[in-house]
Amino acid sequence: MTVFACAGCGAELTAPVSRVALPVQAHQEYGDRYLPPLMEPGTYAVDPEPYGPPWRTWGETGADGAAARGVYAPVDAVSFGPAGHVLLAPGDTRGTVVIPERCDGCCGSAGGLGPNLACAGCGLPVGTRIDDCYRWQAVWLAPGTVLRLPVDGPPAPGAGWEWAGIPPIDPTGCWSPRWEAAVGIALAHVLAASAGARVAVPGGLLTTVFGPALDALLPPGPPVRTLALAGPGLPAPGADVVLVPRHPLTGEVWRPGGTAPAVPLDAEVWAHLAFPGDGARIPATGGLPAGVERDDPLPPSPPSGFRPDRELLLRTLARLPAVREPWLLEVYAEARGRR
Structure with a gap:
């Protein structure tokens, strides 16, 4: 410690x-x-990364000066604070x-x-x-x-690859800010790995949190690439781009086999996507027909569709060297101009 x-x-x-x-x-x-x-x-x-004041505008810093600070696309201000x-x-x-x-x-x-x-x-x-x-x-x-x-202290927890997931809906019934942050950051990497081609997303919660943004930001047409989860306890997905967990203690990114680009995702968000459980709600005695849920209490339902954190999406894209490619720079500009 x-x-x-x-x-x-x-x-x-x-x-x-x-x-x-x-x-x-x-x-x-x-x-x-x-x-x-x-x-x-x-x-x-x-x-x-550099953090905090002093700040300089993109015009003051210039593309080369910003790149030296790890920023590769226009931003409102570049931090010249220490890393x-x-x-x-x-x-x-x-x-x-x-x-x-x-x-x-x-x-x-x-x-x-x-x-x-x-x-x-x-x-x-x-x-x-x-x-x-x-x-x-x-x-x-x-x-x-x-x-x-x-200093002396209890031993650090093990660096194994088993942990519990966190649900996408917080106790207030709204989408979890942590999920919005995690998906916003991962979305930037998925966009870069797409090479500008449309990405097909499996059904379920993965589509709910990634699908609409990918549809909005990538060009129209039939999907050319596929996105899937990969990681400990899952079979090899055979997808073109894979979402893998980033260890919550060490920051290590799971390395799958194969050549598909691996996109790191918050480990506890990944765990819920990978192993959500059956979601069964069973009364104290007896049972319910398949597909029927109890209505006491009702499961929380967010008031609107899921939105990845836009600012973290932009922040992450601006810090990927790949954003200097014309097609991804255009996607970045499109994302900056819309809510």
Whole structure:
């Protein structure tokens, strides 16, 4: 396990935490809805990309300058902040104080003014707390301001490939923001792997979450390529593009056999798609005819069709070198121009 300490005075700034993969919703914004902490207690993740201010417009940066920052298509602003921010739950911080003049946002801090947390011991700005109404609650510790100190703790969970899935509908009866984030990111990779050809999606929930967006963004006509799930416990699908799990602890992407492009998908979203269960609802005694469900309680039903997270789709596409191909750049421009 790890404790993060102030690089200025050595004071401990966190509880002991274990590293996990960066969550798919780390950069998600979600309307005016209050969201819970992004990270589970006792865990941390590292963002490998540049994050935070200063920001420069695409015109100021230029295509070559943006590419050097890992951005390959026009965006509103390019981050010139450092890479390697440490992400953890606000409740795992220790010995920090808020810098009030750097707390922006309407209902909390949005993190737009730079580091707003300082070491209580020496006053060194060490990170940014985000808890505004449209962001997942999190603390981002800035690289160069903290030290990693190994500490004793319980052994990390095994890195096996078995975990439970999460349902696509949250307790409020709406589509899960995590599903929308995961599918938005994976959709960008599916588009790149399609080579501009129409993609056929198997029926069921996979079609519900991927099909409409693929139909809207790829050219009309009969499908040329196929999309399917692949991974532990599934037979080889024989598809042209496969969706595979990304390990929630290590970030490792499952490597299937064959030559089909493998698109990483949030492991717990993948698990629900791959092994949804039979969904049977059986009364305490007796049984129900095949195809009949109890109406007490009714299963939750979202008020609208599923929509992959558009901003994360665009963010991911802009960071794929393949987006510089004319056909995919046109798809990117089309996605930017529509809701």
